[in-house]
Amino acid sequence: MISIRKADERGRANFGWLHSQHTFSFGSYYDPAQMGFSRLRVINDDAVAPGAGFDTHGHRDMEIISYVLEGSIAHKDSSGHEEILSAGEFQLMSAGTGILHSEFNPSNSRPLKFLQIWIEPNALGGKPGYQQKDFGRAPGLTLVVSPDGAEGSLVIKQDARLYQLWLGQGEEAGLELAPGRKAWVQLVEGELSVNGERLAPGDGAALSGEARLSFSAVQPVRALVFDLP
Structure with missing residues (x-):
């Protein structure tokens, strides 16, 4: 079974310095039919103005992934x-018992665009952790996040895997x-067919009861693919 979450149906927030589109309920956007999928709780498509960002705030008991699409993030x-994430890089922050952090666009001229992703951990508590890596642009599927660090991936505290997908x-x-x-497929750019269903940029696809995911690029594609419990 495949259910499509269209980009233009997502929740929206506009704070001037931040424009955000919420795939699932988040902040002031609430839809009881969109509370997450499996252990995937948040996919926010964020655009941050030059020189602006998120002041220091706290998280706990959540696995938080940031994927930079354009520009860079100054993380502390x-x-x-204290790190800089550039376009193409992934960050995985395990909040565990609690962590404070800030995220800013360090550029005075270039916008920052990134995906903020939250996945619920398989156990509460634990020591907070931080990981960061650029996985390049190899064609096809590249494992980015896994519970065991397979293939050099970032290690998450959940039985979940995240792949990046590049196709010509x-x-x-x-x-x-x-x-x-x-599985959840989030299309970043291009036009993609997933098991016969077409996705446009910003669309997501929830898949249950499927033994295989088949991807075909109608236009050049960048996407994220989640394998979930």
């Missing part, structure tokens, strides 16, 4: 990490799913 947290026009790829697993 209470564990002592007309190219294809596939992913086998174990019985009982679910």
Whole structure:
């Protein structure tokens, strides 16, 4: 079964310095039919104005992934990490027992665009952690996040895997799913067919009861693919 979450149906927030589109309920946007999918709780498509950002704030008991689409993020947290994430990089912050952090657009001229993703952990508490990596632009599927760090991926505290997908026009790829697993596909750019269903930029697809995901790029594609419990 496939259910499409269209880009123009997402919740929206506009604070002047921040324009955000919410795939699932978040902040002042609430839709009881859109509370997440499996352990995937948040996908926010954020655009941050030059020189602006999120002041220091706290999280706990959540696995938080940031994927930079354009520009860069200046990150600082209470564990002592001060990092710059550039376009194409992934960050995984395990909040655990609690962590404070801030995120800013360090540029005075360029906008910052990134996806903010929250996944519920499989156990509460634990020591906060920070990971960051650029996985390049290899064609096809590249494992980015996993519970065991396979293939050099970032390690998440959940039985979940995240892949990045790059395809040229007309190219294809596939992913086998174990019985009982679910999947979410988030299209960043291009036009993608997933098991026969077309996605446009910003669209998401929730898949249940599918043994295999079949991807075909109608236009050049960048996407994220989640393998979920």
